[in-house]
Amino acid sequence: MKAATGVLAAVLLALFATGAFAHKPSDSYLAISVEGTDVRGQWDIALRDLDFAIGVDDNGDGNITWGEVKAHQAEIAAYALARLKLRSGGADCPVHAIAFLADDHSDGAYSVMRFEGTCKVEADAIEISYSLFADLDPQHKGLLRLEHGGGTRTGIFSPERATQSFELEKISAFTQFFDYAREGVWHIWIGFDHILFLLSLLLPAVLALGGGRWQAVEHFAPAFWDVFKIVTSFTVAHSITLSLAALGVISLPSRLVESAIAASVVLAALNNILPLVHGRRWMVAFFFGLIHGFGFASVLRDLGLPQNALLIALVGFNLGVEGGQLAIVSAFLPIAYWLRATWFYRRLVFIGGSIAIVAVAGTWLVERAFNMKIITP
Amino acid sequence: MSTTRTYIIGTATEALLVLVLASLAIAAHAAPYVPKDDSVVLEHLPTRASDPVARELRQLRNELAANPRNRGAAIRLAERYFALANADGDPRYIGYAEAALRPWWDLSAPPLDALVMRAILKQYSHDFPGAMKDLEAATREDPENARAWSWRAAIDMVQANYDRARKDCLALNDIESDLYSVGCLAYLDGTTGKAAVAYRALSEAFARSSEVPPEVKVWVLTRLAEMSQRMGNVKQAEEHFRAAYFEPINDQFLLGAYSDFLLDQGRPDEVIPLLADWFKSDILLLRLAIAERILKAPKAAEHIEALRSRFEAAALRGDKLHQQEEARFNLYLLGNKEKALALAQENWRLQREPRDARILLEAALAMKDPAAAQDALDWLERSGNEDPLIRQTAQKLMALKR
Numbered sequence: 001m002k003a004a005t006g007v008l009a010a011v012l013l014a015l016f017a018t019g020a021f022a023h024k025p026s027d028s029y030l031a032i033s034v035e036g037t038d039v040r041g042q043w044d045i046a047l048r049d050l051d052f053a054i055g056v057d058d059n060g061d062g063n064i065t066w067g068e069v070k071a072h073q074a075e076i077a078a079y080a081l082a083r084l085k086l087r088s089g090g091a092d093c094p095v096h097a098i099a100f101l102a103d104d105h106s107d108g109a110y111s112v113m114r115f116e117g118t119c120k121v122e123a124d125a126i127e128i129s130y131s132l133f134a135d136l137d138p139q140h141k142g143l144l145r146l147e148h149g150g151g152t153r154t155g156i157f158s159p160e161r162a163t164q165s166f167e168l169e170k171i172s173a174f175t176q177f178f179d180y181a182r183e184g185v186w187h188i189w190i191g192f193d194h195i196l197f198l199l200s201l202l203l204p205a206v207l208a209l210g211g212g213r214w215q216a217v218e219h220f221a222p223a224f225w226d227v228f229k230i231v232t233s234f235t236v237a238h239s240i241t242l243s244l245a246a247l248g249v250i251s252l253p254s255r256l257v258e259s260a261i262a263a264s265v266v267l268a269a270l271n272n273i274l275p276l277v278h279g280r281r282w283m284v285a286f287f288f289g290l291i292h293g294f295g296f297a298s299v300l301r302d303l304g305l306p307q308n309a310l311l312i313a314l315v316g317f318n319l320g321v322e323g324g325q326l327a328i329v330s331a332f333l334p335i336a337y338w339l340r341a342t343w344f345y346r347r348l349v350f351i352g353g354s355i356a357i358v359a360v361a362g363t364w365l366v367e368r369a370f371n372m373k374i375i376t377p
Numbered sequence: 378m379s380t381t382r383t384y385i386i387g388t389a390t391e392a393l394l395v396l397v398l399a400s401l402a403i404a405a406h407a408a409p410y411v412p413k414d415d416s417v418v419l420e421h422l423p424t425r426a427s428d429p430v431a432r433e434l435r436q437l438r439n440e441l442a443a444n445p446r447n448r449g450a451a452i453r454l455a456e457r458y459f460a461l462a463n464a465d466g467d468p469r470y471i472g473y474a475e476a477a478l479r480p481w482w483d484l485s486a487p488p489l490d491a492l493v494m495r496a497i498l499k500q501y502s503h504d505f506p507g508a509m510k511d512l513e514a515a516t517r518e519d520p521e522n523a524r525a526w527s528w529r530a531a532i533d534m535v536q537a538n539y540d541r542a543r544k545d546c547l548a549l550n551d552i553e554s555d556l557y558s559v560g561c562l563a564y565l566d567g568t569t570g571k572a573a574v575a576y577r578a579l580s581e582a583f584a585r586s587s588e589v590p591p592e593v594k595v596w597v598l599t600r601l602a603e604m605s606q607r608m609g610n611v612k613q614a615e616e617h618f619r620a621a622y623f624e625p626i627n628d629q630f631l632l633g634a635y636s637d638f639l640l641d642q643g644r645p646d647e648v649i650p651l652l653a654d655w656f657k658s659d660i661l662l663l664r665l666a667i668a669e670r671i672l673k674a675p676k677a678a679e680h681i682e683a684l685r686s687r688f689e690a691a692a693l694r695g696d697k698l699h700q701q702e703e704a705r706f707n708l709y710l711l712g713n714k715e716k717a718l719a720l721a722q723e724n725w726r727l728q729r730e731p732r733d734a735r736i737l738l739e740a741a742l743a744m745k746d747p748a749a750a751q752d753a754l755d756w757l758e759r760s761g762n763e764d765p766l767i768r769q770t771a772q773k774l775m776a777l778k779r
Contacts, residue, residue: 026468027693047419047420049469060426062422105690141695154693
């Protein structure tokens with residue numbers, strides 16, 4: 001009976017705890033991009049798993065240092081790449097490691113290995129065989145992100161599904177252009193921060209500052225030209241940074257960009273309530289347009305930029321953004337011009353609207369910044 | 378006017394500066410990086426090479442590597458890994474145990490010990506039908522196999538097959554000592570509307586037993602606490618929870634049940650010190666974040682974000698092991714009632730314990746959709762479970778029907 005006690009203790013606990021995973025199981029993250037016969041990839045493998053498989057903690061102190069990982073780089077590459085086979089058109093696509101880094105995922109530190117290679121044949125499908133840790137931990141899974149021609153697919157590898165084939169579709173340039181243009185329009189429509197920024201600058205276009213007070217403009221022409229200058233300079237500015245960022249010439253942390261965009265909306269709307277800049281609002285539009293361009297670029301990056309059709313995607317997306325913007329402006333201007341002399345427009349829409357924009361964008365600013373606590377003293 | 382301007386410009390500049398610094402701090406870890414020098418510690422392993430546990434595991438692994446068909450070593454290793462998985466909730470150990478059993482994993486009729494071990498590992502990954510098939514084969518082969526009968530009871534309880542669970546417990550009755558067979562039946566009765574009877578039986582058997590290992594004490598005390606809750610005796614429940622908590626072992630399932638009790642009693646402030654060191658455990662982090670959200674504690678946002686990324690990682694993997702927790706996360710921390718209800722419904726297909734019924738009823742109530750929780754309402758009727766909070770929620774749902 002004594003022997004059974006230990007066993008049954010575990011059983012009683014099981015009556016309580018059936019199958020409750022409290023931690024994340026073992027996964028690796030495999031990103032592969034295929035363009036023509038070129039294959040490039042990044043493979044994130046948990047250090048815990050690597051230590052279990054090949055032993056990385058050389059001094060046995062229970063801590064894995066970067067030095068220990070570096071000392072095992074060749075071994076990690078050989079071990080992992082022997083368990084990943086890529087084939088295209090019946091022929092191998094041999095790959096080799098080109099860089100080693102580290103990264104943190106939600107469950108701990110990972111070794112990051114970048115690799116590249118060339119397929120012997122360009123085919124309309126790629127076959128991937130994945131057997132990492134299949135012999136050590138059958139619960140392990142490989143999570144694949146496969147990129148090709150601007151499209152992304154995902155797959156899950158497990159010992160039961162160790163070999164999978166992915167079709168590589170050819171996408172026409174026209175479809176690609178149209179897809180990116182649609183994304184551009186869509187982003188302007190759902191990107192309230194861009195719309196609010198533009199509106200903050202456009203609201204005073206049908207008014208003129210005279211004797212310290214806002215007056216309705218007399219004619220449509222000056223209002224139109226004011227709007228024209230603002231929209232054009234905003235467009236030129238964000239096209240510049242969008243292109244530079246998309247081409248990888250400049251890159252800024254996205255949290256900084258998103259926060260600065262929110263700040264630009266706050267400042268533009270504040271300027272309506274307490275005017276600092278009036279005559280040269282197009283310059284404000286240009287300056288902050290540069291920042292908004294980085295925002296568009298991050299969307300474009302998330303969509304995935306096809307290396308073989310970079311220009312098509314960039315121009316398509318940018319034209320989509322302009323189209324969406326133009327639709328908003330052409331709806332706004334006639335109505336604003338029509339209402340410009342009313343109390344409703346001058347107090348409620350202009351001042352009230354600006355205050356509301358400051359409030360909304362101010363909240364974004366705080367949210368997007370590091371923590372709510374920053375701005376409150 | 379000019380002071381106002383200066384103020385606005387000054388504040389804006391300051392805000393931007395802070396933003397830049399904050400963003401740089403975040404950007405530092407947003408992507409793969411090269412650590413700044415070799416001595417940077419990237420990961421802490423759960424065991425050191427010199428730990429007795431690690432040494433024992435290494436020895437068993439070596440033994441098995443020399444002869445993978447050495448069943449004795451394979452089962453011993455699988456047992457050790459299974460115990461580790463239960464202690465820290467790390468499912469990697471289940472994978473390692475499965476690997477040890479590989480020569481027997483796909484056999485239609487493996488030897489008895491391998492068969493039972495395989496069933497235990499299968500149920501851990503929620504393959505209940507597969508596990509039950511193995512356990513039925515095991516009890517056919519050896520009707521006196523207490524372990525196989527206990528696991529049958531465990532699975533039947535999770536799936537709310539109460540008639541079958543009673544047979545399993547009765548089979549255990551003939552072969553096992555008092556506390557374990559009484560414990561089995563008391564767990565069943567306590568869940569199915571006879572909490573008072575079950576409470577008396579279990580506390581008496583507990584009082585008669587000597588040399589009860591701490592993990593069994595924790596199990597019994599937690600059960601007694603739950604039964605007390607169902608009987609509406611909050612004070613008694615708390616006494617049992619506290620007694621279990623002061624046993625010299627960590628048990629995250631006790632901590633989970635105790636935290637839920639404190640949350641139900643409107644005492645979130647006591648949950649925080651209880652769970653402060655359990656960031657790594659998803660199920661406990663959920664309770665911690667709920668308490669922090671109620672108290673508007675500064676860490677709430679960070680913990681909610683961590684949970685979100687863990688659930689996303691599980692979804693990426695295609696795991697459906699956490700749906701009950703994910704439903705609670707969606708309902709109470711994200712306010713996403715629709716998703717919470719869908720998850721609670723899907724979870725119910727697999728797991729039918731009182732807490733699974735509870736989240737289904739609560740999510741359906743939030744969506745004002747009593748029909749969506751019909752299965753849980755039927756379960757409550759059939760089981761006769763007495764939990765006052767579950768009954769209250771069910772009544773509110775029934776009122777919506779009319």
